[in-house]
Amino acid sequence: MNSIYLTLGVILLIGTIIDLLWTTLWVEGGAGPLTSRLMVWTWRSLRLIGTQNSRLLSLSGLLILVLSLGGWVLLLWCGWTLIFAGAENILLDTLNRGPVSWTDRIYFVGYTVFTLGIGDFAPREGIWQVITILATGSGLLFVTLSVTYTLSVLDAVTQKRAFATNISGFGTQSEEIVRTAWNGEEFQGLDLPLNTFVTQLTILTENHKAYPVLHYFHSAQADRSPAVEITVLDEALTLIRFGVPEEHQPSEIVVRSARKSVESYLETLHKTFVDPADSPPPSPDLGALSEAGIPTVSNEEFERSLDELNMRRQTLLGLVESDTRQWPTKRDT
Numbered sequence: 001m002n003s004i005y006l007t008l009g010v011i012l013l014i015g016t017i018i019d020l021l022w023t024t025l026w027v028e029g030g031a032g033p034l035t036s037r038l039m040v041w042t043w044r045s046l047r048l049i050g051t052q053n054s055r056l057l058s059l060s061g062l063l064i065l066v067l068s069l070g071g072w073v074l075l076l077w078c079g080w081t082l083i084f085a086g087a088e089n090i091l092l093d094t095l096n097r098g099p100v101s102w103t104d105r106i107y108f109v110g111y112t113v114f115t116l117g118i119g120d121f122a123p124r125e126g127i128w129q130v131i132t133i134l135a136t137g138s139g140l141l142f143v144t145l146s147v148t149y150t151l152s153v154l155d156a157v158t159q160k161r162a163f164a165t166n167i168s169g170f171g172t173q174s175e176e177i178v179r180t181a182w183n184g185e186e187f188q189g190l191d192l193p194l195n196t197f198v199t200q201l202t203i204l205t206e207n208h209k210a211y212p213v214l215h216y217f218h219s220a221q222a223d224r225s226p227a228v229e230i231t232v233l234d235e236a237l238t239l240i241r242f243g244v245p246e247e248h249q250p251s252e253i254v255v256r257s258a259r260k261s262v263e264s265y266l267e268t269l270h271k272t273f274v275d276p277a278d279s280p281p282p283s284p285d286l287g288a289l290s291e292a293g294i295p296t297v298s299n300e301e302f303e304r305s306l307d308e309l310n311m312r313r314q315t316l317l318g319l320v321e322s323d324t325r326q327w328p329t330k331r332d333t
Contacts, residue, residue, distance in 0.1 A: 006086030013079030013138075020072050020142065023212075024149040031212040038071060039064050043216050047324065054220040057324060061217030065153060068213065069146050076142060080109045080135045090128045091121050113139035149211075156207040157217045161224045163200040166193075167233050168223035173328060174235035175288040178244075182294050187240070187250040194258045197233060201261045208268050215273050218323060227323035231316045234262045235328075238313075239284050242305035248295045266315050277317035280310045281327045 019032030031039060046060045084090060084105050091100045091108055100121070108121040112135045123132045170193055171177035181190040204226065208214055219225045237259050240249060249255065266274070283306055289296050296302070306313070320327055 002086050002088075005082045009079050009082030009084075009086060011079075012075055012082065016072060016075040016079055017138065017141075020145060023068070024145045027206075027210045030209070034071070034075075035068050036212070038067055039213060039216060042067060054218070054324075057218040058220040061157065061213060064213055064216050065150065069150070072142060072146070076113060076138060077106070077109060080113060080138070081106050083131070084109060084128075087128075090124050092124060094120050094122055109135065112136055113142075115139055153211045153213060156204075156211050156214050159200070159207065160204055160214060160217065160226055161219060163197070163204055164219070164224045164226045164229040166200065167197060167229035171236070172223060172232065174232050174239055175285050177232065177236040178239050178289055178294065179292040181250075182292060184293060186248065190250045191254050194254050198258050198261045201230070201265055205261070205265045205268050208265070212273075215269065222325060225323055225325060227319045228325050228328055230262060230265065231320055232328050234259070234312075234316060235284050237262070238306070238309065239286070239289060242309075243284070243286050243289060243296050243302050245295050245297060263312070266312070266319065269319060274315060274318045274322050276311060276314035277321060278314075280306070280313045281317040282329050 015034065019034040022029055022032035023035045030036065042064050043060055046057055046063070049056065081102075085102070089100075091105065093100060093104070104121060110116075111118045112132055115136055123129050171180055181187045183189075222228050237255055241255055241259065283303065286296050286299060286302050317327060
């Protein structure tokens with residue numbers, strides 16, 4: 001028995017299964033250690049190659065997903081192959097073609113893991129028959145979890161882009177959203193869309209926890225980028241909460257709930273993907289609200305409020321930059 005092959009095979013197999021289960025089943029755990037590194041390295045490589053090419057970056061999520069699935073297949077296959085190479089004469093050639101080679105072992109493990117059941121090689125009686133059943137079971141586990149995981153990720157991607165599109169339809173700049181909601185005397189019709197945004201953003205936050213690969217699905221169009229649209233939404237909420245006198249503000253509960261949902265989203269990403277920028281982004285244009293006839297606080301009072309929001313806004317800027325976007329002071333084209 002070759003203990004080196006057997007040990008390597010067991011370590012590789014256990015590591016692969018842990019990473020697979022961690023990534024696909026552990027909702028709060030994010031991606032497994034192997035998958036996490038694969039995602040980061042792939043994204044960094046694509047950013048180096050195509051920083052100015054949004055269409056190339058739009059392939060990143062799909063590429064990372066395919067590489068993750070392919071990596072699990074390869075590691076699972078290699079692990080079982082090393083295990084079956086750990087002992088001599090454990091495979092029988094039912095066609096009597098001669099000694100069993102490495103190619104034969106790879107072939108046997110392949111059709112066993114993928115449950116093809118060709119059968120021109122068979123394990124010897126005893127423990128290796130049980131091990132063969134375990135290899136088949138791991139293949140069934142991989143296929144089932146991979147299909148479920150892929151469908152769930154694609155559904156989450158659709159929800160993510162729908163959320164971004166809904167916000168951009170309400171306004172492409174924070175000042176535009178605030179002006180649109182003002183009817184000349186008060187903020188009207190803002191509660192319903194904000195409640196909708198909160199619901200969608202809450203789902204998006206939970207999806208990011210369950211499927212970290214979701215962060216790497218980059219949209220080629222800025223108005224479908226959640227990084228940009230969440231920033232636009234939060235800056236609009238900042239203008240309403242700190243730039244408009246309290247007596248003219250809409251429902252405090254709705255605004256607070258919306259701001260809290262953005263905060264929860266940022267906390268989720270900050271743990272893994274986003275580092276705050278070194279300095280805060282440009283201030284929202286309070287003068288644009290005054291020009292639209294919306295009552296505002298003084299510029300000095302507004303700037304003092306923004307100073308207390310520096311870390312939040314720097315995190316938003318880090319989010320935008322991580323998605324290779326520009327801070328939305330003007331429409332990103």
